[in-house]
């Protein structure tokens with residue numbers, strides 16, 4: 001598959017490296033182009049991807065998304081962002097909706113899925129996920145059930161344990177989980193190799 005990213009930072013590079021190891025074709029969409037064959041403009045990355053992953057700061061989305069709307073129409077877009085400020089604290093949002101539901105309003109024609117936001121980039125290591133038997137859950141929230149399961153298949157292929165968690169409104173819970181992870185990391189209770197795994201309780 002072709003995977004486009006918005007951003008080329010920690011999360012995009014970690015997920016992109018996993019994707020490339022799985023045989024996916026990856027492009028990173030950035031603001032300032034540089035000499036790197038995998039780096040293109042955000043618009044080119046959006047047009048390129050079968051799946052497009054939002055991996056830039058939440059605060060960048062209001063400006064970054066509107067120009068991509070047409071290129072992303074009908075495509076699966078994964079919102080992996082967390083609405084945090086530079087100090088890692090949660091940004092105040094409308095209490096009636098998650099960041100992802102705001103993205104859905106900015107990109108009304110795409111198939112929006114919330115996923116990967118609860119996983120630290122540093123824990124996305126190919127060896128751990130695919131050779132050392134580490135199971136990391138990725139929670140998936142979307143109103144488009146087929147898109148949710150397509151992302152589950154993609155995540156499973158990368159080595160994650162996907163868990164479809166319900167409609168896009170449940171992105172509120174996924175974002176709250178990420179806030180907890182980040183708070184635990186900020187107070188040094190865990191480091192950025194920490195990860196969540198849900199024991200489903202057997203058969």
Ligand SMILES: NC(=O)c1ccc[n+]([C@@H]2O[C@H](COP(=O)([O-])OP(=O)(O)OC[C@H]3O[C@@H](n4cnc5c(N)ncnc54)[C@H](OP(=O)(O)O)[C@@H]3O)[C@@H](O)[C@H]2O)c1
Pocket residue numbers: 006007008009010011012029030031032042054055056057058060061063064080081082083084116117118119120121122
């Ligand atoms: N890192 C993690 O462990 C982790 C885990 C889960 C979720 N997330 C979420 O993933 C997102 C990215 O986090 P990160 O840690 O990867 O951040 P990062 O390392 O700071 O990278 C951010 C990337 O976004 C790019 N960017 C900023 N504004 C942009 C715009 N308007 N258009 C295109 N690209 C833009 C930056 O490019 P420039 O160099 O041009 O600024 C940079 O490549 C955040 O929303 C974060 O909450 C991160």
